[in-house]
Amino acid sequence: MTATQENGWELSVSTYIAAPPERVWDIMTNRMEEWFCPKPWRVEIIEQQWHSGGRSAMVMKGPEGEEHPQEGLFLEVVPGVRFVSTDSVVRAADGSLMPSGHFMLGIWEIAPEGDGTRYTARARHWDEATAKQHDDMGFQQGWGAATQQLKELAEG
Numbered sequence: 001m002t003a004t005q006e007n008g009w010e011l012s013v014s015t016y017i018a019a020p021p022e023r024v025w026d027i028m029t030n031r032m033e034e035w036f037c038p039k040p041w042r043v044e045i046i047e048q049q050w051h052s053g054g055r056s057a058m059v060m061k062g063p064e065g066e067e068h069p070q071e072g073l074f075l076e077v078v079p080g081v082r083f084v085s086t087d088s089v090v091r092a093a094d095g096s097l098m099p100s101g102h103f104m105l106g107i108w109e110i111a112p113e114g115d116g117t118r119y120t121a122r123a124r125h126w127d128e129a130t131a132k133q134h135d136d137m138g139f140q141q142g143w144g145a146a147t148q149q150l151k152e153l154a155e156g
Contacts, residue, residue, distance in 0.1 A: 008124035009131035018116045019154035038145030082109035
């Protein structure tokens with residue numbers, strides 16, 4: 001999808017997975033460390049509070065020791081359908097919500113399709129420059145590889 005102001009400067013990937021939605025959802029949420037980053041990168045889950053307002057914290061780890069902490073908040077969690085998170089808001093130690101350096105709003109969702117599942121992942125950005133930066137970083141390749149890893153786990 002082409003990122004435009006009308007679609008929230010959105011980049012997306014989508015694929016059909018030959019597995020029931022319940023299986024795909026279980027892997028999406030309970031086995032993130034196995035699929036969420038394109039290999040040889042990996043993700044270490046620090047905490048995932050699967051509810052609206054819950055913490056979403058992880059560290060992306062590269063093959064040469066790179067580490068990229070990702071701290072954010074779940075904006076929406078609809079079990080078996082979608083989860084939405086952002087890195088523009090974090091929960092402070094006292095429980096209050098605080099603004100954070102922002103990059104994107106992520107939307108991961110599934111829907112029944114025939115005998116399987118349609119998986120779609122979207123990244124919406126604050127402006128054109130941020131969407132372009134994400135695209136230039138290899139959005140399609142990276143998110144596409146993660147999508148393929150999810151597909152292989154679910155179909156395996």
